[in-house]
Amino acid sequence: xxxxxxxxxxxxxxxxxxxxxxxxxxxxxxxxxxxxxxxxxxxxxxxxxxxxxxxxxxxxxxxxxxxxxxxxxxxxxxxxxxxxxxxxxxxxxxxxxxxxxxxxxxxxxxxxxxxxxxxxxxxxxxxxxxxxxxxxxxxxxxxxxxxxxxxxxxxxxxxxxxxxxxxxxxxxxxxxxxxxxxxxxxxxxxxxxxxxxxxxxxxxxxxxxxxxxxxxxxxx
Numbered sequence: 332x333x334x335x336x337x338x339x340x341x342x343x344x345x346x347x348x349x350x351x352x353x354x355x356x357x358x359x360x361x362x363x364x365x366x367x368x369x370x371x372x373x374x375x376x377x378x379x380x381x382x383x384x385x386x387x388x389x390x391x392x393x394x395x396x397x398x399x400x401x402x403x404x405x406x407x408x409x410x411x412x413x414x415x416x417x418x419x420x421x422x423x424x425x426x427x428x429x430x431x432x433x434x435x436x437x438x439x440x441x442x443x444x445x446x447x448x449x450x451x452x453x454x455x456x457x458x459x460x461x462x463x464x465x466x467x468x469x470x471x472x473x474x475x476x477x478x479x480x481x482x483x484x485x486x487x488x489x490x491x492x493x494x495x496x497x498x499x500x501x502x503x504x505x506x507x508x509x510x511x512x513x514x515x516x517x518x519x520x521x522x523x524x525x526x527x528x529x530x531x532x533x534x535x536x537x538x539x540x541x542x543x544x545x546x547x548x549x550x551x
Contacts (some may be wrong), residue, residue: 342447345386345416346389346536348398352419353447355440357384369435383413383434388537389417389476394507394535396545397474402426403471408495409486410460410469410475416454417474422450429454429467460484469497476505485511489518496522499551502530507543515546524548 334434339358344351360381365371370380394416402424409418412430421428422445430441432451438455445453458465473492479485490504502524506512516526527547534541 337366338364343386345391345394347416347420348425349392350398350420352416352423352487354414354419354444354450355357355389355415355447356386356414357363357381360385364436364487367394373435374432375434379476380434383432383437384416384440386416387477387507388534388539389505390414391476392531392534392543392545393417393476393503393538393542394420395534396442396503396505397421397485402444402472404456405471406469407474408460408470410473410491411478412437412475415444417446417476419452423454426478429456429470430455431458431467432481433457433459460487463494465495467495469495469498471497472501474503477507477509478504479506479509479511479515482511482514485518487512489515489522493522495548500549502546502548504546505543506546507541509543512544512546518549520550522550526551 339362340355341358342355344353345355362381363377363382396418397417405426408527409430412418412432416431418430441453441455456467475479478488531541
């Protein structure tokens with residue numbers, strides 16, 4: 332696992348409704364530590380290395396959206412979890428939650444933050460969306476935030492979701508407005524998902540207005 336001896340971290344408590352989630356994150360997005368080129372060998376450059384390790388607005392929107400969401404009896408997957416704020420929240424709600432990300436350092440912070448919140452261990456698997464032989468299985472709900480950085484991600488993400496979605500499945504993706512929500516909607520429709528896009532009702536917990544949408548895809 333990647334050494335973190337050379338990076339600075341911060342501890343903070345994030346209020347999601349009346350729920351407090353305690354997290355250790357990178358101090359800022361200037362931190363970097365890849366002494367064994369583990370991330371570099373996975374195609375993660377020094378400029379993008381720290382992006383997993385801070386709390387982004389979209390992750391706050393997703394966590395707040397999941398605060399009172401109906402999760403009873405559902406097996407849930409958070410895709411591209413990063414700091415896994417929603418996974419930590421859902422774990423606090425005693426959900427059946429699994430987290431996944433490609434970055435080699437995510438699991439270290441996930442384990443650390445699970446302990447900070449005195450919660451049960453969260454299942455985690457590090458994998459690439461293009462990987463077709465993962466042991467994840469299928470889920471009733473798949474969630475994620477700020478996933479569509481490049482056009483090529485749209486088809487890869489949609490195919491990943493299809494491989495891990497039960498026939499009856501709900502998918503929630505918070506998109507900050509990167510211009511690819513309609514492309515994702517079209518690809519999801521090819522897999523039989525209907526869609527519903529909404530603006531979050533209240534984002535006063537953010538420092539700036541949120542320009543994106545909550546994308547909900549469902550298939551029954």
